[in-house]
Amino acid sequence: MTDFIEDLFAVLMVTQEEKTCNxxxxxxxxxxxxxxxxxxxxxxxxxxxx
Numbered sequence: 001m002t003d004f005i006e007d008l009f010a011v012l013m014v015t016q017e018e019k020t021c022n023x024x025x026x027x028x029x030x031x032x033x034x035x036x037x038x039x040x041x042x043x044x045x046x047x048x049x050x
Contacts, residue, residue, distance in 0.1 A: 017029070018030075019039040024043070026041055026043075
């Protein structure tokens with residue numbers, strides 16, 4: 001039973017997935033819940049916002 005609970009928590013803890021930036025091609029971690037924004041890494045987003 002404890003294994004089941006540990007597995008459940010392991011799944012719940014995964015809130016980010018690896019994505020490839022559409023601008024520079026680098027791999028970065030993006031929140032899985034964030035489906036609204038494009039796959040652009042934080043560095044490139046900073047440049048776009050300036």
